[in-house]
Amino acid sequence: GDSVTQMEGPVTLSEEAFLTINCTYTATGYPSLFWYVQYPGEGLQLLLKATKADDKGSNKGFEATYRKETTSFHLEKGSVQVSDSAVYFCALSDYGGSQGNLIFGKGTKLSVKP
Amino acid sequence: DADVTQTPRNRITKTGKRIMLECSQTKGHDRMYWYRQDPGLGLRLIYYSFDVKDINKGEISDGYSVSRQAQAKFSLSLESAIPNQTALYFCATSVGGQGPGQGKLFFGSGTQLSVL
Numbered sequence: 001g002d003s004v005t006q007m008e009g010p011v012t013l014s015e016e017a018f019l020t021i022n023c024t025y026t027a028t029g030y031p032s033l034f035w036y037v038q039y040p041g042e043g044l045q046l047l048l049k050a051t052k053a054d055d056k057g058s059n060k061g062f063e064a065t066y067r068k069e070t071t072s073f074h075l076e077k078g079s080v081q082v083s084d085s086a087v088y089f090c091a092l093s094d095y096g097g098s099q100g101n102l103i104f105g106k107g108t109k110l111s112v113k114p
Numbered sequence: 115d116a117d118v119t120q121t122p123r124n125r126i127t128k129t130g131k132r133i134m135l136e137c138s139q140t141k142g143h144d145r146m147y148w149y150r151q152d153p154g155l156g157l158r159l160i161y162y163s164f165d166v167k168d169i170n171k172g173e174i175s176d177g178y179s180v181s182r183q184a185q186a187k188f189s190l191s192l193e194s195a196i197p198n199q200t201a202l203y204f205c206a207t208s209v210g211g212q213g214p215g216q217g218k219l220f221f222g223s224g225t226q227l228s229v230l
Binding site: 032089105 | 118147154155156157158159172204206217219220221222223224
């Protein structure tokens with residue numbers, strides 16, 4: 001079945017460092033891809049999305065490009081801030097498949113130090 | 115006020131007890147979901163409902179049941195709680211269809227459940 005694999009954490013960076021969190025997927029259809037973020041003590045919220053190959057999603061300085069050839073959707077940010085400390089989840093939804101429910105990766109915890 | 119409200123925020127119960135977690139939303143969304151989050155396992159779908167009369171099992175429905183009392187209310191029950199149901203539970207909502215809102219879930223703040 002469909003699945004999402006993301007890099008294990010925790011990831012610890014200094015403020016203003018470059019961030020990459022790797023995400024790869026397996027899907028039989030043509031999925032839409034998402035990054036969700038969970039700040040401490042809160043529920044998840046959508047960070048960005050891409051619905052077809054070569055699309056780039058972006059929000060709050062974060063970017064991710066839908067790469068069909070490598071089945072990847074890596075999250076990047078050029079200069080992280082302490083406020084970016086959170087858990088990041090990659091997810092997919094194959095609306096060509098069954099019900100289009102989201103399948104989440106296991107999450108990557110990011111800690112940014114001042 | 116929060117758009118997706120979960121009650122209680124924290125609950126400690128004993129093995130064998132029946133417990134209900136409640137979720138209500140003011141977003142007017144048709145679709146509602148229950149997930150559980152365990153460290154290192156991410157989020158796993160327990161049940162989902164696309165409207166009041168449509169309820170479906172998710173990946174890990176065993177030991178759980180749900181009730182969609184109204185469009186705005188979706189409750190999760192553990193009929194006889196066991197310790198491995200200790201987890202953080204999230205309710206979420208979304209719009210239906212394949213428009214711009216597809217895949218955008220709105221989550222509550224979660225219920226931390228501990229089964230002793």
